[in-house]
Amino acid sequence: MVRYRLEPISQHQALVRHYWSPRGSEARHGRALVSVLARASVQRVQAALENADSTARVIELAETARSAEDAATSVACALGQIVKSLVFAIDGAPVMALVAAKLLPEVLGIPGKVGRGDADAVKAVTGFSIGGALPLAHASPLPIAIDAGLQRYEMIYAAVGHPHCVFPESPAALVRMTGGILSDNLGEPADG
Template structure:
């Protein structure tokens, strides 16, 4: 039986619930029986294609240390150089974000990073490839919590711009 998000006892999930409710999103987070720390685990648990999972990848912008969140399809890889060109000033670089940085900058642990309801402001980009799908699923603040939405709703809820931020299909296996 699926546990309700409220009984899961996590402030992170509650932040997502509150954020969605305040914006009148029609779907509350759903708790999965098993953890969905990876896009593949989430797709398997939900019975959807890997691409329908809106995975959240966090980078650290140097030198100001701002978190950069890229939301992309679970079946694609983020092209760091494309992201860097969009969010860094001339000559600026992106770095990898470790678990501590992700938690401190978003309020979420890796495996449950929601594209919204962060504890501090982050720079967010949405990959245009999410628009291949009518329905996508995003993490809701916990490895067991997800919620459905459309790519258009994701853009509205986050206010993030949409860009091409993934590696070209010929550059990686499907």
């Protein structure tokens, strides 16, 4: 049996289903149902949000957030409101971009050639698997560049390291929490 409750998650009172559902072997073997919000990795993110003085709460989605498109559909928001946390390397040193990253060396002031972080490097520096990397709660400190274009939205949504979870936050709060460098050189200008 799946139980749903609706809860406001943004200033626009967008609604997302929070759900508790049997998944995989738990359902087949009759084990107690546990929300993914109880998982250690998800609680680590919630603790990081609280430690950063954020009032954001991790949201468990009824549908997957494996891709930006899936997340936008699940949250019922614009695709541009979904934050992509991508790990790159500049001459081997890991960095994170919250969206596109062609001008990372200039934005972060780290000279060198940009390359995508491989799965092992992403896991090592963020503590999360590739595709589930998020803007905070990293295993190791990372320089972070943030697309200023995210400021066009009052609320944005970022990954939590689980395909059924995101957290809502304002762009300004995300910059404050991550200590990231806000740049117009990573995507579309904020005023356009």
